Amino acid sequence: MEDNDKRPRQSVILYLIIAIALLFALNSYIHPAGYQETQSVSYSQFLNMVDDNQVSKAQIDTSNNEITFVGKNNITYQATAFPDDSTLVQRLQDHNVDMSASIPNENSNLMTYMLLSYIIPLALIFFFGWLLNRRLRKSMGDTMDLSGSGGFGGGNLSRSSAREVKGQEVHTTFKDVAGQDEAKESLQEIVDFLRHPQKYAAIGARCPRGALLVGPPGTGKTLLARAVAGEAGVTFFQISGSEFVEMFVGRGAARVRDLFKEAKKKAPCIVFIDEIDAIGKRRDSSINSNDEREQTLNQLLSEMDGFDNQKGIVVLAATNRPEILDPALLRPGRFDRRIHVELPDLAGRKAILKLHANDVKMEPGIDLGVIARSTPGASGADLANIINEAALRAVRIGRSRVSQDDIQESVDVVIAGEKRKSTVLSEHEKQVVSYHEVGHAIVGAVQRKDAPVEKITIVPRTSGALGFTMQVDQGEHYLMTRKEMEEQIAVLCGGRAAEELIFHDMTNGASNDIEKATQIARAMVTQYGMTNDLGMVQLGRQTNRYLGGGEELVCSEGTQEKVDELVQKIVEQGHQSALKTLQENRFKLHEIARYLQKKETITGKEFMAMFTRDDGFAPKSVAAANPQS
Numbered sequence: 001m002e003d004n005d006k007r008p009r010q011s012v013i014l015y016l017i018i019a020i021a022l023l024f025a026l027n028s029y030i031h032p033a034g035y036q037e038t039q040s041v042s043y044s045q046f047l048n049m050v051d052d053n054q055v056s057k058a059q060i061d062t063s064n065n066e067i068t069f070v071g072k073n074n075i076t077y078q079a080t081a082f083p084d085d086s087t088l089v090q091r092l093q094d095h096n097v098d099m100s101a102s103i104p105n106e107n108s109n110l111m112t113y114m115l116l117s118y119i120i121p122l123a124l125i126f127f128f129g130w131l132l133n134r135r136l137r138k139s140m141g142d143t144m145d146l147s148g149s150g151g152f153g154g155g156n157l158s159r160s161s162a163r164e165v166k167g168q169e170v171h172t173t174f175k176d177v178a179g180q181d182e183a184k185e186s187l188q189e190i191v192d193f194l195r196h197p198q199k200y201a202a203i204g205a206r207c208p209r210g211a212l213l214v215g216p217p218g219t220g221k222t223l224l225a226r227a228v229a230g231e232a233g234v235t236f237f238q239i240s241g242s243e244f245v246e247m248f249v250g251r252g253a254a255r256v257r258d259l260f261k262e263a264k265k266k267a268p269c270i271v272f273i274d275e276i277d278a279i280g281k282r283r284d285s286s287i288n289s290n291d292e293r294e295q296t297l298n299q300l301l302s303e304m305d306g307f308d309n310q311k312g313i314v315v316l317a318a319t320n321r322p323e324i325l326d327p328a329l330l331r332p333g334r335f336d337r338r339i340h341v342e343l344p345d346l347a348g349r350k351a352i353l354k355l356h357a358n359d360v361k362m363e364p365g366i367d368l369g370v371i372a373r374s375t376p377g378a379s380g381a382d383l384a385n386i387i388n389e390a391a392l393r394a395v396r397i398g399r400s401r402v403s404q405d406d407i408q409e410s411v412d413v414v415i416a417g418e419k420r421k422s423t424v425l426s427e428h429e430k431q432v433v434s435y436h437e438v439g440h441a442i443v444g445a446v447q448r449k450d451a452p453v454e455k456i457t458i459v460p461r462t463s464g465a466l467g468f469t470m471q472v473d474q475g476e477h478y479l480m481t482r483k484e485m486e487e488q489i490a491v492l493c494g495g496r497a498a499e500e501l502i503f504h505d506m507t508n509g510a511s512n513d514i515e516k517a518t519q520i521a522r523a524m525v526t527q528y529g530m531t532n533d534l535g536m537v538q539l540g541r542q543t544n545r546y547l548g549g550g551e552e553l554v555c556s557e558g559t560q561e562k563v564d565e566l567v568q569k570i571v572e573q574g575h576q577s578a579l580k581t582l583q584e585n586r587f588k589l590h591e592i593a594r595y596l597q598k599k600e601t602i603t604g605k606e607f608m609a610m611f612t613r614d615d616g617f618a619p620k621s622v623a624a625a626n627p628q629s
């Protein structure tokens with residue numbers, strides 16, 4: 001920066017002024033009266049004052065024959081005593097003067113005084129200044145671009161604090177991002193532009209200035225942004241939205257300015273603003289609007305208009321709450337491109353698992369396809385975590401390679417939490433949980449034939465689940481019919497239904513099932529228009545789509561009551577259907593539940609073998625539908 005060498009000097013001056021002011025404040029604190037000059041008087045004058053009762057205190061320095069005394073008027077005087085004046089002590093006593101026998105030598109007195117009131121405070125101030133300075137720099141990122149060295153205090157505060165990575169040092173490329181082909185394709189054009197800006201300039205095309213990566217957390221948005229820089233070989237500035245407004249009021253806008261100033265010098269380059277919703281929130285006129293944030297946003301808007309894009313600056317931003325962004329950010333010329341980075345599908349999950357599996361040592365013949373199938377809804381970060389957890393487990397057990405078991409177990413950990421060894425179920429509780437889980441499994445096996453049971457377990461988990469039944473979709477589903485949703489609800493009701501059927505009672509173990517079933521039923525009514533009573537009308541709006549957010553009803557109160565009624569009806573239908581299925585298969589339910597109670601975990605294959613074994617109780621339809629099992 002041009003003003004690089006001006007800044008430190010400025011701040012030194014500022015700093016000195018502050019130091020001096022502080023010094024005065026401190027000084028008057030330590031010595032309320034200050035260090036007064038003493039007034040010299042003759043010895044006889046001193047004696048006269050004593051006789052007149054005008055002296056309250058006296059200190060006699062016998063080695064120098066000096067008397068320092070304080071008058072009743074609070075003025076300090078000094079006099080040189082006659083040596084060997086033996087009457088002095090008596091005279092002082094007679095007039096009630098407070099005496100001290102020895103008074104510290106004047107020199108050392110001055111020294112102490114100087115030390116106390118100037119040197120120590122000054123040293124302290126410099127020390128704290130240095131500390132503060134260091135902390136500021138640290139909090140602003142170590143690899144920060146500023147060379148601005150010296151300056152004490154606040155000289156560097158307005159720097160952008162972006163982390164800058166030189167082009168050749170970004171090692172992430174598109175190869176490190178598995179799946180997400182559409183996102184990569186959209187970003188490829190930006191890569192091309194950054195590589196050959198003149199090609200675009202020649203034809204007069206304007207390249208997008210900004211692209212917004214939107215998607216749920218952990219899908220690889222940050223990863224993709226880095227990969228663009230890596231592919232293009234350009235400098236990469238990374239800053240998080242919250243960093244703009246983290247520390248001091250009024251700094252956000254200055255930081256944006258500095259960031260873009262720096263970027264213009266390093267062009268072509270990528271400026272990546274992660275979690276942009278922290279500053280890019282819709283400006284509104286509500287009372288609790290945040291001035292600081294708005295100023296920062298305004299600065300960002302004007303910077304994005306301001307740069308001449310022939311040089312090749314591309315601003316990438318990531319968010320998982322696109323709906324709250326200010327519309328001004330999204331208009332053409334700013335973040336006009338929106339790149340969706342969605343949760344990976346089956347093929348994507350497999351690719352991500354494979355990519356991360358390359359980093360760990362695996363036993364040969366591991367089937368990652370099974371893992372991918374059993375993790376619908378998992379993000380890239382979840383999958384990376386599954387592989388890592390598996391590797392950790394292998395180490396814990398003392399193996400040198402990761403086995404299929406390790407991965408399977410870590411899927412359970414990611415889905416349901418660690419096994420909780422401290423929870424010991426009583427035999428009766430185990431029995432209830434067994435019936436509950438087998439209830440789910442049987443309804444699932446009968447009603448949802450495309451999603452075979454993979455595993456049933458009654459080992460308590462740290463998430464609070466006392467057991468779970470895992471059903472795995474065979475293929476990827478993009479559309480779901482009403483019938484499928486109803487079946488799903490029935491399966492969710494299967495646990496409670498089994499409890500009722502066998503024990504004629506219910507437990508609180510079904511709360512999670514109830515929650516999920518209600519969610520599905522509610523969405524059927526309010527969003528998918530799947531009821532005959534209310535028809536195809538939007539009654540609710542999903543909020544916060546990428547963060548698994550809730551739903552906001554957009555209908556009148558009367559309709560809300562109706563919605564509740566219909567939701568109840570749909571769930572109840574599922575409940576009844578589950579009861580019926582279990583009633584029909586109650587012998588199998590008893591048999592398998594007893595087996596599960598003994599074994600604690602059974603595989604889907606074991607379950608299906610028992611369920612379809614032809615002993616006169618096997619359900620005909622299932623046996624026919626699954627001839628292979």
Ligand code: ADP
Pocket residue numbers: 176177178179180216217218219220221222223224318352355379380381382384
């Ligand atoms: P986001 O920014 O979308 O929240 P990140 O980019 O920070 O997510 O991803 C977190 C981690 O998850 C990455 O470091 C990477 O290990 C893993 N990951 C996510 N998506 C992918 C993917 N598509 N391919 C490979 N790894 C991925």
Ligand code: MG
Pocket residue numbers: 221222274318
């Ligand atoms: Mg991120």
Ligand code: ZN
Pocket residue numbers: 436440495496509510513
């Ligand atoms: Zn359940």
